[in-house]
Amino acid sequence: MAIAEQRRTDYQRQVVAASGWTAILHDWTTTVDHKKIGILYVLMSLVFLVIGGCEAILMRSQLLFPRYDFLPPDTFNQLFTMHGTTMVFFVGMPILIGVGNYLVPLMIGARDMAFPRMNALGFWATLFGGLLVYSSYATGGAPAIGWFAYAPLTERTFARTAATDLWALGLLVSGIGTLTAGINFIVTILGMRCPGMTLRKIPFFAWTMLWTSVQILLAIPPLTAALVMVLLDRNLGAHFFDTQNGGSAYLWQHLFWFFGHPEVYILVLPAFGMISEIIPVFSRKVLFGYEFMAAATAAIAFISMGVWSHHMFTVGMSKTLDLYFAAASLLVSIPTGIKFFNWLATMYGGKIRFASPMLFAFGFLSMFLIGGLTGIMLAIAPFNFQLSDSYFVVGHFHWVLIGGTLFGLFAGLHYWYPKVTGRMLSERMAQWQFWLLLIGFILTFGPMHISGILGMPRRIYTYEPDRGWEVWNQITTLGAAIQVPSYALFVINIVWSYFKGPLAGDDPWNAWTLEWATTSPPPAYNFEQILVVKSRRPLWDLKHPDDPDWNYE
Amino acid sequence: MDLFGVGTLLADCVPPENLSIFHPVSPGGRSIVSLSILVLAITGGILLVVGTVLMYCVFRFRTKTFDGHEPPQVYGSVPIEVAWTAAPAMIVFILVLVTTRTLWEVEIPVPEPVVGDNTLFVTVVGRQWWWEYQYEYYNGQKLGFTTANELHMPVSEASQQRRVYLTLKSADVCHSFWVPRLAGKTDLIPGRVNSMWLQTEQPGLYLGQCAEYCGTQHAHMLLRVNVESPAEFERWLQQEASVALHVDEATITRGREVFLGLSCINCHAVRGTGAKGTYGPDLTHIMSRATLASGQIPNNRENLRSWIADPQKIKPGCLMPAFGLSDKQLDEVVSYLESLR
Numbered sequence: 001m002a003i004a005e006q007r008r009t010d011y012q013r014q015v016v017a018a019s020g021w022t023a024i025l026h027d028w029t030t031t032v033d034h035k036k037i038g039i040l041y042v043l044m045s046l047v048f049l050v051i052g053g054c055e056a057i058l059m060r061s062q063l064l065f066p067r068y069d070f071l072p073p074d075t076f077n078q079l080f081t082m083h084g085t086t087m088v089f090f091v092g093m094p095i096l097i098g099v100g101n102y103l104v105p106l107m108i109g110a111r112d113m114a115f116p117r118m119n120a121l122g123f124w125a126t127l128f129g130g131l132l133v134y135s136s137y138a139t140g141g142a143p144a145i146g147w148f149a150y151a152p153l154t155e156r157t158f159a160r161t162a163a164t165d166l167w168a169l170g171l172l173v174s175g176i177g178t179l180t181a182g183i184n185f186i187v188t189i190l191g192m193r194c195p196g197m198t199l200r201k202i203p204f205f206a207w208t209m210l211w212t213s214v215q216i217l218l219a220i221p222p223l224t225a226a227l228v229m230v231l232l233d234r235n236l237g238a239h240f241f242d243t244q245n246g247g248s249a250y251l252w253q254h255l256f257w258f259f260g261h262p263e264v265y266i267l268v269l270p271a272f273g274m275i276s277e278i279i280p281v282f283s284r285k286v287l288f289g290y291e292f293m294a295a296a297t298a299a300i301a302f303i304s305m306g307v308w309s310h311h312m313f314t315v316g317m318s319k320t321l322d323l324y325f326a327a328a329s330l331l332v333s334i335p336t337g338i339k340f341f342n343w344l345a346t347m348y349g350g351k352i353r354f355a356s357p358m359l360f361a362f363g364f365l366s367m368f369l370i371g372g373l374t375g376i377m378l379a380i381a382p383f384n385f386q387l388s389d390s391y392f393v394v395g396h397f398h399w400v401l402i403g404g405t406l407f408g409l410f411a412g413l414h415y416w417y418p419k420v421t422g423r424m425l426s427e428r429m430a431q432w433q434f435w436l437l438l439i440g441f442i443l444t445f446g447p448m449h450i451s452g453i454l455g456m457p458r459r460i461y462t463y464e465p466d467r468g469w470e471v472w473n474q475i476t477t478l479g480a481a482i483q484v485p486s487y488a489l490f491v492i493n494i495v496w497s498y499f500k501g502p503l504a505g506d507d508p509w510n511a512w513t514l515e516w517a518t519t520s521p522p523p524a525y526n527f528e529q530i531l532v533v534k535s536r537r538p539l540w541d542l543k544h545p546d547d548p549d550w551n552y553e
Numbered sequence: 554m555d556l557f558g559v560g561t562l563l564a565d566c567v568p569p570e571n572l573s574i575f576h577p578v579s580p581g582g583r584s585i586v587s588l589s590i591l592v593l594a595i596t597g598g599i600l601l602v603v604g605t606v607l608m609y610c611v612f613r614f615r616t617k618t619f620d621g622h623e624p625p626q627v628y629g630s631v632p633i634e635v636a637w638t639a640a641p642a643m644i645v646f647i648l649v650l651v652t653t654r655t656l657w658e659v660e661i662p663v664p665e666p667v668v669g670d671n672t673l674f675v676t677v678v679g680r681q682w683w684w685e686y687q688y689e690y691y692n693g694q695k696l697g698f699t700t701a702n703e704l705h706m707p708v709s710e711a712s713q714q715r716r717v718y719l720t721l722k723s724a725d726v727c728h729s730f731w732v733p734r735l736a737g738k739t740d741l742i743p744g745r746v747n748s749m750w751l752q753t754e755q756p757g758l759y760l761g762q763c764a765e766y767c768g769t770q771h772a773h774m775l776l777r778v779n780v781e782s783p784a785e786f787e788r789w790l791q792q793e794a795s796v797a798l799h800v801d802e803a804t805i806t807r808g809r810e811v812f813l814g815l816s817c818i819n820c821h822a823v824r825g826t827g828a829k830g831t832y833g834p835d836l837t838h839i840m841s842r843a844t845l846a847s848g849q850i851p852n853n854r855e856n857l858r859s860w861i862a863d864p865q866k867i868k869p870g871c872l873m874p875a876f877g878l879s880d881k882q883l884d885e886v887v888s889y890l891e892s893l894r
């Protein structure tokens with residue numbers, strides 16, 4: 001027997017020998033199936049979402065009263081560092097990559113991602129990175145440097161413990177995971193589409209994943225470089241950011257925000273993609289202005305690479321630079337506006353059904369609108385001199401990240417859950433989840449805009465009693481408490497419905513993209529037969545042979 | 554009434570605890586507020602229009618059950634797309650214009666000190682977690698003394714403008730100088746020199762605090778700006794510029810000896826004595842300051858005593874250690890500090 005064959009049969013014997021749980025565990029830890037990897041990503045992110053949420057609740061408890069001493073200052077500072085780091089690197093990015101992993105091959109009629117094993121590597125690197133960052137708690141305390149980790153606070157002089165090293169190492173490792181995922185998406189989407197699916201016919205979600213991946217490719221390397229430089233500074237006596245030895249604090253800010261600004265679009269573009277799949281299906285209309293939407297996505301990706309210094313309006317740039325970065329930032333609102341109007345036009349004249357995915361899509365639209373407008377205010381440089389690093393900013397970016405990304409994601413998770421599990425989620429629980437989240441969210445982050453305008457800086461563990469900030473902080477904390485049962489309901493819903501939910505069938509929403517053309521859940525090989533498509537909505541063509549889309553595109 | 558008028562009106566009769574950016578007392582602050590009100594009006598208008606369209610779509614086109622007949626499919630329209638590309642582009646253009654105007658009003662370069670210009674020049678050094686103020690020039694005259702945590706400046710008058718130029722530096726990590734009613738914030742970055750200017754016609758006390766996360770006690774890096782009449786301000790200048798008062802009284806003399814014999818002097822300076830430390834606040838005229846611990850507690854005998862006994866209890870993590878002084882030593886040192894007026 002050839003050696004390779006011998007190995008294969010040995011392996012099969014082991015798999016058969018392993019029983020029940022071990023077999024399942026073995027299966028999931030060694031999988032290279034894009035669907036299982038996608039599910040792993042999503043489950044990991046949900047665990048980190050709960051951890052990051054607990055950190056937020058602890059912070060909010062400390063801010064309930066002025067000069068409250070529920071938590072000592074360093075504990076609070078560690079909490080907001082870990083909360084921000086967790087939410088950006090271990091919730092936001094991986095959950096979007098996970099959903100993309102599951103859906104992109106299905107949507108473009110492929111059997112897997114282009115590099116299945118690199119795909120698995122990406123997941124494990126992300127998880128390992130997260131564990132590295134959290135292992136700092138075992139060394140006596142988490143880093144207290146903020147997720148933005150401004151130099152020189154990250155130098156040995158000011159951050160003596162290993163926590164900061166673990167933070168940098170963890171982000172470095174998870175960055176490798178993110179980068180490989182980005183490369184994988186690009187190659188998959190460009191190279192593995194089914195016959196007939198030209199670039200102008202790919203489902204919109206795949207289009208946004210493509211541009212998100214381009215941004216990942218451009219944004220992660222500067223972060224990686226910066227993290228390596230910090231590690232060199234801290235451990236080998238380099239002075240890149242060590243201002244006491246001629247290093248530059250300013251350099252870190254540029255490197256960080258050159259990553260950090262595209263990062264927020266990495267977090268929001270896939271949500272745009274999900275919304276662009278959901279609104280048409282639940283309005284029973286084709287996406288209005290596909291080409292303009294596609295061009296707007298590319299424009300956002302492009303412009304957003306040139307606006308990073310709007311996070312640095314107060315560092316004392318020149319007037320001309322302030323003006324440039326303000327104007328460039330404002331420009332982003334044009335393609336974003338185009339997208340928004342096209343979603344509205346898609347709904348206009350439709351037959352809109354407010355099942356839970358559409359409800360969350362509505363939450364996305366209304367909240368993202370507000371978050372976008374406060375973004376315009378922050379882009380106005382002189383206004384920013386007052387607002388930056390105040391609670392207004394905290395209100396603004398949560399409005400975009402939760403109101404935009406998280407609502408978009410929940411819309412997507414509710415929409416595609418039946419595809420993944422073969423069962424429907426409980427609509428009742430979903431509706432409760434939505435309303436609790438919406439109300440809690442508005443109460444949490446609305447008052448933050450006011451406390452910011454009233455002069456409350458961010459990242460403070462306590463505040464003075466006489467400033468008039470008390471009541472706004474208390475409403476904020478109340479709002480955070482209202483959000484808690486909402487997230488809990490979601491977790492209960494996905495677990496309960498997995499066992500008890502009604503069977504979904506292949507195409508429960510009467511949708512149009514390819515993933516609904518296979519079984520729910522799809523087989524390992526996705527499609528029995530590689531399909532041939534002729535338009536953007538292959539299932540519409542099937543359902544309406546008399547009036548197919550390709551007549552209009 | 555124009556927007557400037559609204560700004561001034563709002564600014565009247567507001568207590569010092571109010572830090573609202575919409576109650577400015579300075580030309581720079583007012584210029585930002587009038588821009589902000591314009592921006593709020595524009596974004597509010599957009600919210601109203603787009604929000605209404607969204608709500609209209611939601612309520613007009615919602616159906617409980619789908620009847621199986623698909624609505625007409627509209628694939629897009631170039632003229633419509635062009636229209637809603639042009640509209641935001643116009644708004645952006647307007648916003649860029651007004652932004653430019655305010656930027657040029659707010660950001661002005663620092664001039665050279667000239668005799669007769671009534672201008673004050675102060676170098677502000679941000680430190681973990683307090684503020685150092687080095688008074689450089691006033692009215693073209695060199696000053697050259699250092700104080701901490703409470704900035705004093707003269708009020709500006711219609712007949713005689715009095716501007717204050719701040720040169721901003723950092724001794725350790727990044728900080729940010731933010732007194733919302735006086736001006737927008739500007740960062741203090743190690744290795745860089747930034748600047749900003751203050752000017753106000755309204756005397757009073759203006760509060761603020763560090764706005765850039767700077768470590769453990771970032772929350773307690775509070776700012777206080779006293780705006781006084783020129784006469785008051787000049788009296789204060791005179792007093793601060795002098796060396797420490799020397800009182801010959803038994804307890805105070807003993808307190809001075811304890812102070813000078815301890816490691817206090819490694820960090821603190823008292824001009825006219827052997828204490829020349831620069832790591833902590835200058836204590837030469839500590840009793841002229843209303844607060845301790847960068848604005849956190851009132852400056853009185855009791856608080857001085859408990860601060861020296863255990864600074865970590867009042868400001869956990871701060872960079873001054875407790876020295877384990879005996880009750881007697883504490884009393885003597887506090888008496889000495891109380892003589893520093």
Ligand code: HEM
Binds near residue numbers: 056147
């Ligand atoms: C229950 C929901 C949440 C609550 C109550 C909450 C609350 C907070 C609070 C109190 C802070 C500290 C603000 C400060 O001191 O400056 C904060 C910071 C932050 N949050 Fe959240 N948050 C929530 C969810 C999220 C989500 C979903 C994300 C992103 C996907 C996120 C991203 C961040 C980031 C990036 C920071 C900045 C951390 C830093 O300053 O270093 N948060 N949040």
Ligand SMILES: [Cu+2]
Binds near residue numbers: 679682764765771774
């Ligand atoms: Cu500071």
